[in-house]
Amino acid sequence: DRGSVQNTPKSYDVEYLMPVSIGTPSQQLNLDLDTGSSDLWVFSTLLKESMVNGQTLYDPNASTTADKMEGYTWKITYGDQSYSSGDVYIDTVTIGDLTVSTQAVEAAKEVSEEFTADSDNDGLVGLGFGIINTAKPYKQKTFFEKAMPGLDSPVFTADLKAGAPGRYNFGYIDDGAYSGNITYVPVNSTDGFWRWVSPGFQVGSTGSFNSTRIHGIADTGTTLLLLPDGVCEAFYSQIASAEYEPSQGGYTFECDDSTIPDFYFGTGNGQMIRIPGSYLSYSKTDTGSSRCFGGMQSDSGVGFTIWGDIALKAAFVVFDQGNEQLGWAEK
Ligand SMILES: N#Cc1c(N)n[nH]c1N1CCCC1
Numbered sequence: 001d002r003g004s005v006q007n008t009p010k011s012y013d014v015e016y017l018m019p020v021s022i023g024t025p026s027q028q029l030n031l032d033l034d035t036g037s038s039d040l041w042v043f044s045t046l047l048k049e050s051m052v053n054g055q056t057l058y059d060p061n062a063s064t065t066a067d068k069m070e071g072y073t074w075k076i077t078y079g080d081q082s083y084s085s086g087d088v089y090i091d092t093v094t095i096g097d098l099t100v101s102t103q104a105v106e107a108a109k110e111v112s113e114e115f116t117a118d119s120d121n122d123g124l125v126g127l128g129f130g131i132i133n134t135a136k137p138y139k140q141k142t143f144f145e146k147a148m149p150g151l152d153s154p155v156f157t158a159d160l161k162a163g164a165p166g167r168y169n170f171g172y173i174d175d176g177a178y179s180g181n182i183t184y185v186p187v188n189s190t191d192g193f194w195r196w197v198s199p200g201f202q203v204g205s206t207g208s209f210n211s212t213r214i215h216g217i218a219d220t221g222t223t224l225l226l227l228p229d230g231v232c233e234a235f236y237s238q239i240a241s242a243e244y245e246p247s248q249g250g251y252t253f254e255c256d257d258s259t260i261p262d263f264y265f266g267t268g269n270g271q272m273i274r275i276p277g278s279y280l281s282y283s284k285t286d287t288g289s290s291r292c293f294g295g296m297q298s299d300s301g302v303g304f305t306i307w308g309d310i311a312l313k314a315a316f317v318v319f320d321q322g323n324e325q326l327g328w329a330e331k
Pocket of ligand 1: 078081124
């Protein structure tokens with residue numbers, strides 16, 4: 001079996017949403033595929049109205065295939081301190097023509113204001129590893145873990161694009177979606193993340209390669225690229241107007257600064273992925289400001305590197321759960 005679904009970026013590529021069908025008759029919600037977490041949760045009719053702001057609500061009572069898991073609850077808090085919680089149902093879930101008939105659907109009864117404010121986002125599909133699913137008394141498998149045994153190949157791929165729709169594929173690798181070779185690197189899933197080691201980085205096409213192992217996670221649910229301080233310093237030292245602005249919470253530079261270099265990260269076997277300098281200018285710091293917030297910021301607040309959308313949209317990425325490895329290719 002296999003599946004394929006289009007993803008669509010919101011403005012500034014802050015997140016990527018995909019249509020997901022839940023229940024019978026099917027209810028279509030737009031969800032955020034997040035490889036940095038492992039709960040499939042949705043805005044639902046169980047929420048207080050004050051917590052809803054335009055989102056589409058999953059109504060388990062309107063689904064003839066929904067079964068409430070009595071006594072089960074869930075509560076998730078993300079690194080940015082946003083959170084959600086609620087009850088657990090089993091229902092049928094289809095993503096890109098791939099159906100899991102008994103998927104744990106976590107129906108929200110409470111969401112933090114960040115989620116309420118994001119009216120386009122109806123919830124998340126966590127495709128990290130099930131070991132960090134938050135359902136109690138027993139954790140639930142991710143959509144991919146439930147689908148994997150029936151797939152042609154135990155992989156899903158992420159093709160995120162800058163300012164344009166891309167694709168998530170399940171169960172196969174589209175050889176037309178990337179150029180050159182796919183370099184595979186081992187994944188350590190102990191913490192439930194797609195954690196891997198990059199052999200190093202290079203700033204600019206003429207820069208030297210810095211052989212320094214960078215431990216981090218591939219995370220579709222994080223917008224920016226969060227790297228060790230030393231790497232950030234090496235990059236921003238090449239941008240004339242760049243400075244660290246605590247009041248803005250990170251590195252900024254003049255939006256019209258033409259010296260923004262490309263950033264390359266190693267994936268192994270001598271292969272590197274090139275992130276164009278244009279991807280590394282994120283957005284104006286304030287309306288009317290001449291300064292822009294960098295797409296690369298320090299990971300010091302997190303404790304490990306996060307290869308978020310800024311990096312992922314420069315590559316074709318294979319999340320190979322069957323072999324616990326990540327595949328990286330240019331495109
Ligand atoms: N913080 C954070 C975070 C992350 N590291 N991966 N996904 C995240 N979120 C998904 C929805 C809100 C935050």
